[in-house]
Amino acid sequence: MTDMQWGIFTVGDVTRDPTTGRTPSEAERIQDTVTIARKVEEVGLDVFATGEHHNPPFVPSSPTTLLGHIAALTERIILSTSTTLITTNDPVKIAEDFSVLQHLSAGRTDVMLGRGNTGPVYPWFGQDIRQALPLSVEHYGLLRRLWREEVVDWEGKLRSPLQGFTLAPRPLDGVPPFVWHASIRTPEVAELAAYYGDGFFANHIFWPSSHTQKMVELYRRRFAHYGHGTPTEAIVGLGGQVFMRRNSQDAVDEFRPYFDNAPVYGHGPSLEEFTSMTPLTVGSPAQVIEKTLGFRDYVGDYQRQLFLIDHAGLPLKTVLEQLDLLGEEVVPVLRKEFAIGRPAGVPAAPTHQSLLRARAASEAATPDATPTEGLTKQ
Amino acid sequence: MTELAVISGGLREPSSTRLLAERLEASVRKELGTLDIAAGSSFVELRPLGHPIIDAMITGFAAPALEEAFETVAEADGVIAVTPAFNASFSGLFKSFFDVLPEETLSDMPVLIGATGGTERHSLVLEHALRPMFSYLHAIVSPRGVYAATEDFGAPAQEGSALGRRITAAAADYARLVQGCGSHQRRDAFTEELTSMEQLLGGSDGESRR
Ligand SMILES: Cc1cc2nc3c(=O)[nH]c(=O)nc-3n(C[C@H](O)[C@H](O)[C@H](O)COP(=O)(O)O)c2cc1C
Numbered sequence: 001m002t003d004m005q006w007g008i009f010t011v012g013d014v015t016r017d018p019t020t021g022r023t024p025s026e027a028e029r030i031q032d033t034v035t036i037a038r039k040v041e042e043v044g045l046d047v048f049a050t051g052e053h054h055n056p057p058f059v060p061s062s063p064t065t066l067l068g069h070i071a072a073l074t075e076r077i078i079l080s081t082s083t084t085l086i087t088t089n090d091p092v093k094i095a096e097d098f099s100v101l102q103h104l105s106a107g108r109t110d111v112m113l114g115r116g117n118t119g120p121v122y123p124w125f126g127q128d129i130r131q132a133l134p135l136s137v138e139h140y141g142l143l144r145r146l147w148r149e150e151v152v153d154w155e156g157k158l159r160s161p162l163q164g165f166t167l168a169p170r171p172l173d174g175v176p177p178f179v180w181h182a183s184i185r186t187p188e189v190a191e192l193a194a195y196y197g198d199g200f201f202a203n204h205i206f207w208p209s210s211h212t213q214k215m216v217e218l219y220r221r222r223f224a225h226y227g228h229g230t231p232t233e234a235i236v237g238l239g240g241q242v243f244m245r246r247n248s249q250d251a252v253d254e255f256r257p258y259f260d261n262a263p264v265y266g267h268g269p270s271l272e273e274f275t276s277m278t279p280l281t282v283g284s285p286a287q288v289i290e291k292t293l294g295f296r297d298y299v300g301d302y303q304r305q306l307f308l309i310d311h312a313g314l315p316l317k318t319v320l321e322q323l324d325l326l327g328e329e330v331v332p333v334l335r336k337e338f339a340i341g342r343p344a345g346v347p348a349a350p351t352h353q354s355l356l357r358a359r360a361a362s363e364a365a366t367p368d369a370t371p372t373e374g375l376t377k378q
Numbered sequence: 379m380t381e382l383a384v385i386s387g388g389l390r391e392p393s394s395t396r397l398l399a400e401r402l403e404a405s406v407r408k409e410l411g412t413l414d415i416a417a418g419s420s421f422v423e424l425r426p427l428g429h430p431i432i433d434a435m436i437t438g439f440a441a442p443a444l445e446e447a448f449e450t451v452a453e454a455d456g457v458i459a460v461t462p463a464f465n466a467s468f469s470g471l472f473k474s475f476f477d478v479l480p481e482e483t484l485s486d487m488p489v490l491i492g493a494t495g496g497t498e499r500h501s502l503v504l505e506h507a508l509r510p511m512f513s514y515l516h517a518i519v520s521p522r523g524v525y526a527a528t529e530d531f532g533a534p535a536q537e538g539s540a541l542g543r544r545i546t547a548a549a550a551d552y553a554r555l556v557q558g559c560g561s562h563q564r565r566d567a568f569t570e571e572l573t574s575m576e577q578l579l580g581g582s583d584g585e586s587r588r
Contacts, residue, residue, distance in 0.1 A: 137578050187568050188575040195579050207439050218572070268436030277441060 004338050005349040006331045007047025008040055008323070009082035009239060009306040012060035015313035018261040023313075029059050030066070032316045037070045039320050041077045043327025046349075048074075049082040049112060049306055054121050057263075064097040071105035078351065079105055082201075082239075082306065083114025083182045086143070087135040088125035090159070094139075095146040095167050102172040107352030112180040112201055112237075113140065115189065131158060133188060140192065147176035175359060178350040180237055180304075185211045187218055194222030199235035199350065202299070205308055206264055208277050212238065213298040220300065232345050237304035238295055241280045243314075244325045248283035254318075255282045262312035285329040292330075293337055301342050303349035305334075380410060380556060382419040383454035387461040387472035389425055394494045396423070398526045399460040402492055405545050406458065409553035420454075422447045424471050431471065434478040448479060455562040456488045456552070457517070459508070463495030463525075467507045476511065482565040485516040490552040491523040498527035520555050522548040 010033060016023040024032065037048040048070065050060045060066055067079040079101065084094060094111075102109045115132050122129040138156045145152050146167045155161040171177070180199035183189030184207055193200040200219040202212040220231035228234070243258075245251035252271065259271045259282075274280055281291040296302060307326065310319040348354060384403045388395025403419050410417045424431070430444040440448060451457060461472035476484075491508040495501070504523040512519045522544075530541040 133575070134578060137575075187572040191572055191575040191579065206437065211439070214568075265437050269433045269441070273433075273441065274437075277439075 003342060003346070003348040004302070004335065005046040005078065005304045006326075006334065007045045007049065007077070007304070007306050008036070008309055008326075009049040009051070009080075010036065010060070010310050011051045011308065012053060012058050013263060013311050014057040014059060015263060015311065017313040017315055018257045020315075026059050032319075033059070033066065033310075034070060034073065035316060036310055036319055036323070037077070037079075038073055039323045041074045043323050045077065045323070045327060045331060047078045047080055047304065047306060049080040051082050052085055052116075053118075054088075054124060055118065064101045067109070068101055068104050071101065071108065074108075076108070078108050078110060080110045080180075081112050083112045083116070085116040085121070086113040086139050087115050087132050088121055088127050089139075091139045091143040091146060092162075092165070092167075095143055098177050099147075099167060099169050099171050102177055102352070103169055107172050107175075109352075110178040110180065110350070112182045114182040115186070127158075134158060136188070136192065140196075144176075144196070147171050172352065173356055175352060175355045177352075178355060180235075183215060185215060187215065190215050190219035191222055194219050194228075194234070195226050197223060197226065197228030199237060199303070201237035201304070201306075202239065204239040204279050204295075205241040206278060209279060209295075209298055212279075216299040216302075230345065232300060232343060233347055235347060235350060236299055236302035237306065238299060238302060239279075239306055239308060240292060240295070241278075241308045242288045242322070242326075242330075243282045243309070244285050244288055244322060244330070246284060248287055251282050251284065258312040258314055266312075285325050288330050289333050289337070292334055296338070301338070301346040303347065380415050380417040380455045380561070381453060382406065382417055382456050382458060383422055383451045384419055384458045385422045385424065385451070385460065385472075385475070387424045387459075387469050387475070388494070389462065389469070389471070391425075393425075393462075394526065394528070394531055395460050395462045397531070398492050398494050398524065399458060401545050402458050402460065402490060402524060402549060405549035406456075406490065406552055406556075409546075409549045410556065413553055413557050415553070415557060420450045422450055424475055427475070428471055431474050431478055435474065440478065444478070447475075448483065451479065452483050452564055454487070455559070456490070456556045457484065458490045458492065458552075459512070460492035460494070461508065463493050463500045463503045466500055467503060468493070468511070473511070476515065480567065482516070482567055484512065485565050486559070487517045487562055488520065488552065488555045488559045489517040490520045490548060492525070492548075493523070494526050496528055498525070498529060501525035501527070518555065518559065520548065520552040522551045524548045 014024060014029045040048045050063050050066055052060055052063050054061050063081045071079055098111055115136050119129045135158055138158050142154055152162050152165045180201040181189050181193035182201040184203040190200055202215050204212045216236055220234045223234035224231045243251055243255040256271055260266055275282055281288045309322045384399050386396045386399040407417045427444050427447060430441040434440045434444055461468040489512050491504055493503050504525050509519050524544050526541055
């Protein structure tokens with residue numbers, strides 16, 4: 001795999017196609033999502049990530065079930081989330097689900113954690129949104145230990161204590177999945193990622209790039225502050241949103257009704273205003289390449305780029321065509337262009353293999369280190 | 379230099395709300411002058427921000443023109459806010475501006491409130507609509523607001539008129555309030571959130587982070 005990972009992230013919304021008036025069934029949307037994920041592999045991209053939502057009109061309430069199924073149908077792509085709710089999910093269950101997924105996918109798994117901003121979801125899982133921040137911190141602290149320590153004794157404020165708990169199965173090869181922390185504009189999330197030296201994923205889409213710039217700058221600075229390396233060694237991912245046709249005017253004409261009626265931003269600014277203010281690119285593959293190359297001007301060289309291409313009621317056929325364009329015309333060029341002038345100190349995107357190598361290297365450096373990271377003493 | 383942000387929510391052109399805002403601004407600067415306080419002012423006219431304000435409600439972020447207005451308010455040491463009375467309250471646009479203004483912007487901000495209306499019978503819009511909203515936003519609302527009905531504008535605009543006297547009295551109160559408050563410390567939610575997270579992480583169980 002190259003230094004940068006390219007892929008897509010889906011929200012999993014079931015939305016009426018405004019051009020035909022047709023709304024897919026939940027069953028259809030789920031099968032379409034699987035088709036899209038397989039296509040990601042077929043066209044040579046690297047990552048498929050799914051959101052987690054617990055209310056209509058969204059279908060991905062059980063991401064590891066979906067990803068486990070996709071793991072069986074693919075061989076190469078990394079399966080991730082966008083995002084797994086660290087607040088409302090129990091950390092023990094997250095640890096178990098992703099351990100199993102890691103084994104099933106032979107290490108093609110990582111996880112993106114987020115806080116979730118849908119208030120009503122909290123009580124459905126026995127939590128309180130007013131505790132969102134302390135929940136994130138406490139749950140994540142526990143999750144890390146479950147993945148790293150064989151036997152966990154733990155006591156916190158927001159969850160019942162654990163005594164002599166051992167996660168089963170242990171993470172594949174004793175290496176936990178790589179963790180990204182995702183945020184739109186909450187500095188706390190960047191701080192959490194920096195504190196632990198994890199990856200930071202800036203949602204980027206639907207917002208002006210100035211927010212992203214500020215968050216990534218903060219994360220890089222704090223990553224260095226906590227002693228994980230230089231700011232350029234921090235691990236950054238970005239979202240993006242594209243709609244392409246060979247002829248850029250065709251792209252604009254075709255996408256406009258989807259844009260105008262989209263959940264989140266529909267019925268607000270015009271397509272033109274929105275594309276000038278946010279990373280959304282509607283146009284030719286060349287325009288997408290140009291705009292995407294511009295991202296590193298404000299976040300620095302980074303590791304992962306995920307595009308949103310399947311929302312707002314776009315039909316499956318159109319989404320698959322977007323993937324063809326990404327795979328054939330856009331990403332190959334971007335891989336080359338991003339490699340040019342990429343400073344030597346910028347790390348490659350983490351994978352299970354790279355984490356294994358890093359562990360072997362650090363064990364070689366300190367001969368009497370414990371056999372797995374998992375046994376770090378308290 | 380004391381900076382004033384003057385927010386005017388009138389819709390018509392010419393706008394009587396803008397007129398009241400200008401007279402308040404001039405009078406406040408004069409009163410500040412007698413206290414030896416030099417003041418500058420910037421006007422934030424809401425009418426041209428109508429579309430961006432609604433867009434901000436929908437998308438959650440402000441277009442550049444609106445962002446600039448937010449900056450003007452955030453950088454000010456005092457705010458003069460004037461709305462037309464619509465249906466016995468502030469106008470929807472006026473309220474909407476404060477609905478999208480970033481939280482804490484008006485914390486500890488001295489605010490002078492004003493309103494215009496077709497009928498003087500609605501002058502309590504100052505006390506029943508504007509004052510509670512600004513109190514809720516943690517602003518320090520000046521004790522005397524100014525309401526100007528169509529009739530007031532009919533009267534000659536000299537110093538001696540009833541409206542002129544109300545403006546002068548309100549401006550004098552407000553100038554003393556601005557003097558007392560001193561330069562406004564801008565609240566930075568970004569840094570505050572970061573600090574609270576740092577504390578939360580610092581207080582976690584000391585497990586190795588590496
Ligand atoms: C929709 C609407 C509702 C109004 N409601 C009231 C009202 O309840 N009380 C009042 O005194 N004037 C009311 N007016 C009159 C305006 O407050 C008055 O014309 C105001 O001075 C206009 O300000 P402008 O010239 O700055 O646009 C209303 C005007 C409109 C357009």
